[in-house]
Amino acid sequence: MAAVQLSERVWALPGGVNGGVIRGDDDRLLLIDPGINETAGKKALKAAREEIGGEVAAILTTHGHADHFGANAAVVKRTGAHVYAPAPDDAVLRYPILQPALLYGGADPLESLRGNFLLAKASPVDCVVAPGPLAVEGVTIEVVDLSGHSPGQVGYLIYDVFFCADVILPESVLEKYRIPYLFGVTDHLAALERAADVAFAKAVPGHGPLLDRLDEAIAINRNLVEAVADTTLELTERPATTEEILAGLLARFGSPAVDAPSFYLLQPTAAAFLAHLHRLERVSHEIRDGRAWWAAI
Numbered sequence: 001m002a003a004v005q006l007s008e009r010v011w012a013l014p015g016g017v018n019g020g021v022i023r024g025d026d027d028r029l030l031l032i033d034p035g036i037n038e039t040a041g042k043k044a045l046k047a048a049r050e051e052i053g054g055e056v057a058a059i060l061t062t063h064g065h066a067d068h069f070g071a072n073a074a075v076v077k078r079t080g081a082h083v084y085a086p087a088p089d090d091a092v093l094r095y096p097i098l099q100p101a102l103l104y105g106g107a108d109p110l111e112s113l114r115g116n117f118l119l120a121k122a123s124p125v126d127c128v129v130a131p132g133p134l135a136v137e138g139v140t141i142e143v144v145d146l147s148g149h150s151p152g153q154v155g156y157l158i159y160d161v162f163f164c165a166d167v168i169l170p171e172s173v174l175e176k177y178r179i180p181y182l183f184g185v186t187d188h189l190a191a192l193e194r195a196a197d198v199a200f201a202k203a204v205p206g207h208g209p210l211l212d213r214l215d216e217a218i219a220i221n222r223n224l225v226e227a228v229a230d231t232t233l234e235l236t237e238r239p240a241t242t243e244e245i246l247a248g249l250l251a252r253f254g255s256p257a258v259d260a261p262s263f264y265l266l267q268p269t270a271a272a273f274l275a276h277l278h279r280l281e282r283v284s285h286e287i288r289d290g291r292a293w294w295a296a297i
Contacts (some may be wrong), residue, residue, distance in 0.1 A: 148188025
């Protein structure tokens with residue numbers, strides 16, 4: 001991956017997952033989201049050392065999804081870098097089995113859910129970050145709460161560059177998967193509003209092209225969330241089970257949930273939309289005949 005300089009001390013590392021490098025004091029480097037596995041980590045480390053110059057002293061993790069932190073262990077092994085991560089996602093970095101287990105209803109996950117897209121190598125966590133100011137290696141960072149896509153996802157605003165993680169996804173990803181994975185719909189909608197209020201010169205999303213502005217991408221992502229919520233509500237006009245609602249969403253949006261990873265990413269997403277609507281008192285919930293039933297109010 002070739003580094004793209006965005007400001008005097010900030011570079012993006014474009015790829016399947018967009019990472020970043022920040023030059024701190026004494027040529028000590030901060031690496032943001034080095035990627036999914038050891039190969040990605042080696043590439044990020046090589047770019048940081050050879051194209052930018054210096055040694056990686058810290059890794060800033062935006063959230064606890066394997067494609068973003070799976071390379072942490074490889075980078076730490078080669079550099080001794082300290083890892084920064086938000087709570088409660090830090091628990092997933094330390095115990096990666098939690099990600100596929102949570103998708104699988106909290107149970108011991110299927111072997112098909114244990115690929116490197118969902119199950120990363122464990123990463124140490126040296127510092128748990130919270131929204132607000134953060135100083136690392138002489139660099140002043142503003143940690144932005146972007147929770148929703150994951151329980152504790154954050155963005156990092158550094159020298160007018162906004163690393164905004166997966167709060168927005170590009171149209172190409174939305175078109176491919178149709179319904180994006182969300183842990184919490186209510187929080188995600190709030191995160192989109194917070195992202196819209198951040199002042200920056202350049203934005204580096206977790207996936208897709210670098211952006212000069214976020215308003216269009218935020219609108220596209222918000223509109224899709226609202227469309228899924230409206231469809232979920234339609235599917236509860238008559239009492240329906242969780243399974244029926246999920247099947248209805250997959251059919252309505254043409255989601256290609258043809259294997260275990262894609263299906264079990266969307267099963268909790270459907271539940272997240274139902275929880276959001278229940279919180280808004282738009283649907284009722286009851287357990288009857290050994291099933292969970294939902295009905296529009």
